[in-house]
Structures are given as C-alpha cells and as structure tokens.
Amino acid sequence: MSIEARLQQLGIQLPAAPAAAGNYLPAIRTGDLLYLSGVLCALDGRMTHTGPVGRDQTVQTAAEGARVCVLNLLANIRAHTGSLDTVARFISLTGFVNAVDGFADSPAVINGASDLLVEIFGDAGRHTRAAVAVNGLPKNSTVELQAVVELKPRA
Amino acid sequence: MSIEARLQQLGIQLPAAPAAAGNYLPAIRTGDLLYLSGVLCALDGRMTHTGPVGRDQTVQTAAEGARVCVLNLLANIRAHTGSLDTVARFISLTGFVNAVDGFADSPAVINGASDLLVEIFGDAGRHTRAAVAVNGLPKNSTVELQAVVELKPRA
Amino acid sequence: MSIEARLQQLGIQLPAAPAAAGNYLPAIRTGDLLYLSGVLCALDGRMTHTGPVGRDQTVQTAAEGARVCVLNLLANIRAHTGSLDTVARFISLTGFVNAVDGFADSPAVINGASDLLVEIFGDAGRHTRAAVAVNGLPKNSTVELQAVVELKPRA
Numbered sequence: 233m234s235i236e237a238r239l240q241q242l243g244i245q246l247p248a249a250p251a252a253a254g255n256y257l258p259a260i261r262t263g264d265l266l267y268l269s270g271v272l273c274a275l276d277g278r279m280t281h282t283g284p285v286g287r288d289q290t291v292q293t294a295a296e297g298a299r300v301c302v303l304n305l306l307a308n309i310r311a312h313t314g315s316l317d318t319v320a321r322f323i324s325l326t327g328f329v330n331a332v333d334g335f336a337d338s339p340a341v342i343n344g345a346s347d348l349l350v351e352i353f354g355d356a357g358r359h360t361r362a363a364v365a366v367n368g369l370p371k372n373s374t375v376e377l378q379a380v381v382e383l384k385p386r387a
Numbered sequence: 388m389s390i391e392a393r394l395q396q397l398g399i400q401l402p403a404a405p406a407a408a409g410n411y412l413p414a415i416r417t418g419d420l421l422y423l424s425g426v427l428c429a430l431d432g433r434m435t436h437t438g439p440v441g442r443d444q445t446v447q448t449a450a451e452g453a454r455v456c457v458l459n460l461l462a463n464i465r466a467h468t469g470s471l472d473t474v475a476r477f478i479s480l481t482g483f484v485n486a487v488d489g490f491a492d493s494p495a496v497i498n499g500a501s502d503l504l505v506e507i508f509g510d511a512g513r514h515t516r517a518a519v520a521v522n523g524l525p526k527n528s529t530v531e532l533q534a535v536v537e538l539k540p541r542a
Numbered sequence: 543m544s545i546e547a548r549l550q551q552l553g554i555q556l557p558a559a560p561a562a563a564g565n566y567l568p569a570i571r572t573g574d575l576l577y578l579s580g581v582l583c584a585l586d587g588r589m590t591h592t593g594p595v596g597r598d599q600t601v602q603t604a605a606e607g608a609r610v611c612v613l614n615l616l617a618n619i620r621a622h623t624g625s626l627d628t629v630a631r632f633i634s635l636t637g638f639v640n641a642v643d644g645f646a647d648s649p650a651v652i653n654g655a656s657d658l659l660v661e662i663f664g665d666a667g668r669h670t671r672a673a674v675a676v677n678g679l680p681k682n683s684t685v686e687l688q689a690v691v692e693l694k695p696r697a
Contacts, residue, residue, distance in 0.1 A: 264573075265572065267535070269516050333678065336681055359566050362688040366521055367488045368493065407671075409656050410657050411670060411671040413670070415668075425674075524646070525646060525674075531672060
C-alpha cells in the first residue's frame with residue numbers, strides 16, 4: 233500500500249504546509265537526504281499546544297502536540313516532493329520539548345511523534361532520535377521537531 | 388559576481404576564524420557536505436553579545452549577535468575551503484538563543500542570521516532552520532549557530 | 543593498531559548498547575553516514591550522572607558523565623556495524639548539558655567526550671561540535687550526546 237493510501241486509511245488529513253517565519257525554506261534536498269525545518273504545534277497557522285510541560289501541558293497533551301508537529305513535517309515533505317511516497321525512510325528526529333526546569337520525560341512526549349511515524353510508514357518510519365527539554369520555543373509552542381529524511385533515488 | 392566580491396561590495400570583512408574551545412575541529416567535509424561547529428557572538432576572541440534575551444539583550448540586539456555568528460561561520464568556511472565561492476548552498480541552520488524562561492521569539496533573533504546569509508549568497512543562502520531558546524550557552528554567548536553547507540563538487 | 547585493540551589497550555570495556563526508550567532506532571546508516579540517537583549518562587541501564595551542573599554536578603563530574611555518554615555511543619556503533627573498525631571518522635557531535643540557568647561552561651563538560659574520542663580514535667575522532675545548556679534531559683541525565691559518524695565504504 234502506498235503511504236498516501238495509508239494516510240487515507242488512517243483518516244489522517246494533512247494541514248497546509250506551514251509558512252516559514254523568516255528568510256528560510258521548509259525543506260531542502262541534498263543528494264538523497266531531505267533536510268526539514270523545525271515545525272511547531274500548529275494547524276493551518278493556529279497554535280494547538282503552547283506553554284511548558286509541567287505547567288501548561290501534561291506529558292499526554294504534549295505528546296498530542298508532538299503528533300501535530302509530525303503532520304506539519306509530512307505536509308512539508310509532500311509540498312516539497314509532491315508525494316509522501318517519495319520517502320525511503322526517516323533518518324533523524326530531534327525533539328525539543330518546552331518544559332519546566334528539570335523535566336525528565338521528554339522521551340515520553342516525543343514518543344507521540346515516533347509512534348505516529350511508525351504507524352504511517354511502518355519500519356521506514358523508524359528513525360534515530362534525540363529528545364531534550366528547553367526553556368522556550370517559537371510562538372510558545374510546546375514541541376518543535378527537526379528532521380532529516382532519506383528520499384528514494386530520483387528515477 | 389563571486390561571493391568573495393559580493394562580500395567586498397557589502398563592506399563585510401570577516402573576523403579571524405574562531406579558535407576551537409577543545410579537542411574538535413571547526414569544519415569537516417564529508418562528500419559534498421561541510422559540517423560546521425557551533426559559533427558564538429565573538430569577534431577575534433572577544434565576546435560581542437552575552438547574556439539572555441529578555442534580561443541582558445533585546446530581540447534586536449540579539450539579532451545583531453546572530454549576524455556576528457554568521458561572520459564566524461563564514462570565516463570557518465573560508466579557512467577550511469580557501470574561499471566562500473566553494474559554497475553551493477546552505478542546507479541547515481540550528482539557532483540556539485540564550486533566553487529567559489518562556490522566550491517565544493527565537494525566530495526573530497535567528498532572522499538576523501538568515502537575512503545576512505541571503506543578503507550575501509542570494510538563493511544559495513536560503514536554508515532549512517530550527518530556532519530554540521536555551522538557558523545557557525558557551526561563554527554566556529547570546530546566540531550559537533550550528534550549520535551544514537553543501538559545497539560545489541571537487542573539480 | 544585497530545580501534546578494537548586500542549580500546550583493550552586503554553582498558554575500556556563498552557557497556558551493553560542502551561535500549562531505545564521508544565519507537566526509534568539507536569543507529570541508521572544512510573550512504574556512508576551513520577546517524578546515532580541521543581545517548582545518556584547510564585551504564586547497563588543504570589544512570590551514572592543525573593541532575594543539573596551547578597547544583598547536582600560540577601563541571602568535572604559532568605565531564606565524566608560525558609565520557610559515559612561516549613561509551614554508549616560506541617556501544618551503539620559496534621552493535622550496528624559489528625566493529626568500531628568500521629568507523630572512518632567522527633563528523634558531528636551535539637552535546638546537551640543539563641544545567642542551571644546561565645551556565646556558560648558547556649564546552650568544558652563536552653570536552654570529556656571529545657577528549658575520549660580523540661584518545662581512542664586519534665585524528666579520526668576529531669569532530670565538529672556544538673555544546674549548549676538545557677533545562678532538562680531524559681531520565682534527568684546530566685549530559686546527552688547526539689552524533690553523526692562517517693563509516694568506511696562498504697567493500
């Protein structure tokens with residue numbers, strides 16, 4: 233089954249690809265690697281999850297925020313390549329979690345992103361990962377994800 | 388126009404390439420990708436912008452600090468490759484902003500870097516990007532930039 | 543001398559490769575680059591260094607924690623490739639240091655990692671690097687390291 237068909241089967245509709253907040257690009261291909269800009273907890277320009285975990289968000293709501301980030305990541309991949317079926321596999325995911333000092337559960341938050349990637353892409357969605365807490369993110373987003381993806385070689 | 392000529396036209400003089408603060412290298416080429424070490428707000432060894440945004444710096448002064456980081460990035464690229472004209476394009480920029488808790492405007496700070504890259508390199512300066520706030524940076528720098536650049540293939 | 547022999551000479555025994563804390567992989571090869579997941583200050587599942595530098599750890603104990611991270615990084619490389627002798631060289635190291643607000647000495651902490659890499663791999667252990675302080679890490683680890691390594695081309 234193609235990934236685009238799999239998305240439909242899961243009932244997932246991607247948001248509009250997020251607008252860049254400056255003089256940069258959402259995605260750049262170099263060789264077979266697609267570098268992706270950081271994406272936030274926002275749908276069609278409206279923030280869905282803001283504020284730090286441990287004060288404004290729980291681990292569970294922040295994990296939902298991480299899922300929203302993935303939708304934006306996928307929207308950027310599709311906008312750049314034309315189709316999610318161009319993806320060979322995910323390589324790297326860096327998850328920044330807006331959190332109160334000493335927050336130790338960023339992996340549980342970023343699991344919201346990792347689980348969705350594997351749900352959609354299967355083994356090709358499995359990636360290397362780092363999760364860290366930080367004391368602030370753009371637009372007060374609860375999560376920011378930065379990724380590198382391997383695309384199928386050009387025909 | 389060559390990038391080196393463009394720098395002159397803009398009246399930009401690069402600082403000395405910053406010394407590494409440990410057992411590492413400022414730049415490494417692998418294939419056509421040039422990985423670059425994190426650079427700080429310093430000119431010729433003297434810090435120019437220190438302390439967190441929201442206390443010691445404003446968004447505007449921090450954006451100037453981000454420009455200073457770019458000068459060091461370019462100094463490292465030139466020192467490694469011999470000339471900025473070896474750059475095919477910028478691929479990835481990660482901008483860490485030293486800031487008070489809850490700082491939500493890191494994109495406005497890192498725009499200082501992105502805008503300068505595009506001013507110098509045109510479309511080849513456009514990159515993917517992530518901006519995050521953190522609660523401390525080396526030497527109390529206000530900004531740290533980490534980058535990956537694509538070089539022109541070796542002749 | 544091979545790297546595996548060098549490890550023995552130094553009396554370094556690698557821990558078990560750390561288990562992933564979610565739906566991701568410790569290492570993925572793309573081309574000749576090996577991307578590695580973030581590793582923590584833990585040996586065989588037990589945390590060795592926790593809490594922020596400036597409160598629960600000193601720069602010196604945190605630097606020892608950074609060495610522990612390197613052992614896990616190497617365990618992951620060996621588990622993925624079969625032998626550390628597959629490494630051509632280290633490319634990139636991002637060091638996140640769990641620290642109190644305003645911590646300015648993350649490079650001194652990450653030197654614990656950089657120095658060990660060079661001790662083991664010689665010039666091939668020299669890497670590009672960024673060090674930043676953050677306000678929280680998984681399992682309250684004092685240090686987290688994320689790396690990219692270049693492997694020798696497949697025969």
